Amino acid sequence: MRITIHFILIYTLLTIGVQSQGGGGGSGSRGGGSSSGSYKSNNKPCSTFECEMAIIALKVASVLIAVGIIIWSIKKWIVQCTGGRPPEENTEFINQNSRNNLNFGDNPFVDGVWSSRYYQYDKWHTSHQLLLSFNRYSYKVSGQGRDDIGSYTIDGIFCMRTLRMGLTKVYKAGTGDPIENLGHTVTIQLTWDSQHNRFRGKWYTQTNKYRGEGQFELNFEEASAPLLETNNCDWQPGLSVV
Numbered sequence: 001m002r003i004t005i006h007f008i009l010i011y012t013l014l015t016i017g018v019q020s021q022g023g024g025g026g027s028g029s030r031g032g033g034s035s036s037g038s039y040k041s042n043n044k045p046c047s048t049f050e051c052e053m054a055i056i057a058l059k060v061a062s063v064l065i066a067v068g069i070i071i072w073s074i075k076k077w078i079v080q081c082t083g084g085r086p087p088e089e090n091t092e093f094i095n096q097n098s099r100n101n102l103n104f105g106d107n108p109f110v111d112g113v114w115s116s117r118y119y120q121y122d123k124w125h126t127s128h129q130l131l132l133s134f135n136r137y138s139y140k141v142s143g144q145g146r147d148d149i150g151s152y153t154i155d156g157i158f159c160m161r162t163l164r165m166g167l168t169k170v171y172k173a174g175t176g177d178p179i180e181n182l183g184h185t186v187t188i189q190l191t192w193d194s195q196h197n198r199f200r201g202k203w204y205t206q207t208n209k210y211r212g213e214g215q216f217e218l219n220f221e222e223a224s225a226p227l228l229e230t231n232n233c234d235w236q237p238g239l240s241v242v
Contacts, residue, residue, distance in 0.1 A: 084211035086187050086204045090166025093189045094159040108192045109134040109158055112223040118203055119215040141165060150176025163192035182207050188216055
């Protein structure tokens with residue numbers, strides 16, 4: 001809003017300046033009749049076609065710039081209000097159909113060590129390992145890990161029918177980067193990519209200092225025997241989490 005007001009003031013000053021060009025001070029020493037005629041002539045804002053077109057172009061450009069600033073301000077306000085918020089809850093996300101990515105030859109929900117990377121601040125942050133455990137009775141996933149922000153825990157749900165999962169990542173305050181780690185929560189929604197054998201999706205977060213979202217990828221690295229012994233059971237394609 002301040003930018004718009006400043007622009008209107010600048011536009012007003014420019015308009016006054018254009019209309020005041022060629023003020024008749026130079027002919028004041030001439031005779032009365034000649035001086036009067038010169039005064040009237042010099043009071044005209046524009047006496048040529050080029051001058052009139054320049055003023056019209058200036059006004060049109062001013063209006064377009066003002067409209068652009070208003071649209072940019074509205075978009076920025078919308079992003080500040082809604083940025084970092086997933087379009088649907090995890091329970092809704094995992095039950096959406098995604099048959100194009102289904103690959104029933106393998107079970108993608110494997111207990112063990114996974115590696116993740118996420119896109120933020122115009123670059124990929126790689127590669128961070130985490131431990132994930134999938135409970136095939138309750139269709140819940142849990143885990144923990146550490147990245148360049150800090151240590152975190154993971155809780156979530158998954159669906160074998162759609163090969164999707166929704167995760168909630170909670171950072172432990174006081175670990176890692178003291179500026180980036182606010183003890184905040186990150187929502188991660190992923191879909192199985194059978195062509196590249198990985199989960200792909202987006203992360204979302206909202207804090208009192210930052211709102212954002214970006215790409216996220218999750219790759220399986222190796223199985224963990226203790227986790228497999230605890231949660232392993234026959235994988236049955238087609239089962240739903242709800």
